[in-house]
Amino acid sequence: xxxxxxxxxxxxxxxxxxxxxxxxxxxxxxxxxxxxxxxxxxxxxxxxxxxxxxxxxxxxxxxxxxxxxxxxxxxxxxxxxxxxxxxxxxxxxxxxxxxxxxxxxxxxxxxxxxxxxxxxxxxxxxxxxxxxxxxxxxxxxxxxxxxxxxxxxxxxxxxxxxxxxxxxxxxxxxxxxxxxxxxxxxxxxxxxxxxxxxxxxxxxxxxxxxxxxxxxxxxxxx
Ligand code: B16
Ligand code: MG
Numbered sequence: 446x447x448x449x450x451x452x453x454x455x456x457x458x459x460x461x462x463x464x465x466x467x468x469x470x471x472x473x474x475x476x477x478x479x480x481x482x483x484x485x486x487x488x489x490x491x492x493x494x495x496x497x498x499x500x501x502x503x504x505x506x507x508x509x510x511x512x513x514x515x516x517x518x519x520x521x522x523x524x525x526x527x528x529x530x531x532x533x534x535x536x537x538x539x540x541x542x543x544x545x546x547x548x549x550x551x552x553x554x555x556x557x558x559x560x561x562x563x564x565x566x567x568x569x570x571x572x573x574x575x576x577x578x579x580x581x582x583x584x585x586x587x588x589x590x591x592x593x594x595x596x597x598x599x600x601x602x603x604x605x606x607x608x609x610x611x612x613x614x615x616x617x618x619x620x621x622x623x624x625x626x627x628x629x630x631x632x633x634x635x636x637x638x639x640x641x642x643x644x645x646x647x648x649x650x651x652x653x654x655x656x657x658x659x660x661x662x663x664x665x666x667x
Contacts, residue, residue, distance in 0.1 A: 628663075
């Protein structure tokens with residue numbers, strides 16, 4: 446294992462709830478409707494635009510282009526407002542220690558998040574200098590579950606995807622890691638059954654667990 450590719454929302458920090466709150470507020474204000482809970486799961490790891498498409502499908506609504514653009518902009522404003530309260534206290538359990546240990550062992554780390562707010566969030570929680578590289582989602586042509594983001598993340602580290610472990614909390618993200626040819630670690634419930642290795646909390650993540658998973662992943666391929 447030479448590199449670790451981190452998802453952000455749900456792995457480094459729990460901003461998934463902030464995304465859902467921002468969408469919920471927007472839909473209530475604009476349409477007077479309540480967002481179904483399922484939207485939180487369905488929009489995990491999915492771009493802002495695709496998230497709105499999922500929401501419109503769930504609510505059986507359709508919008509013209511300008512209104513669509515207006516809503517994605519407003520959602521982002523609501524979301525950014527909520528990010529102002531973020532501090533290093535919002536780093537999920539075990540992640541700070543894991544990153545420290547990876548650095549000590551000379552293992553490179555990349556951020557592979559669909560969020561355009563990734564650098565701002567890392568700044569707020571004090572981890573911006575810990576990452577060797579951050580993928581710019583604005584430069585990608587396809588979102589998760591397409592493997593592109595994880596392929597680009599490993600390339601930016603100067604590594605082959607097979608030498609990397611990817612950590613994700615979304616179904617789309619696990620599919621993307623698997624298709625990229627990296628070893629996938631899922632954090633969550635059995636919805637993530639496609640992950641090569643699954644844990645239920647970030648607390649369980651350690652360099653030993655990642656290294657052992659990657660060893661098994663390589664042996665399985667022999
Ligand atoms: P933004 P991840 C994803 O981040 C979120 O899970 C998803 O809910 C969000 O829509 C997407 O980022 C885009 O975020 O609106 O901030 O650009 O899980 O890939 O780290
Ligand atoms: Mg995520």
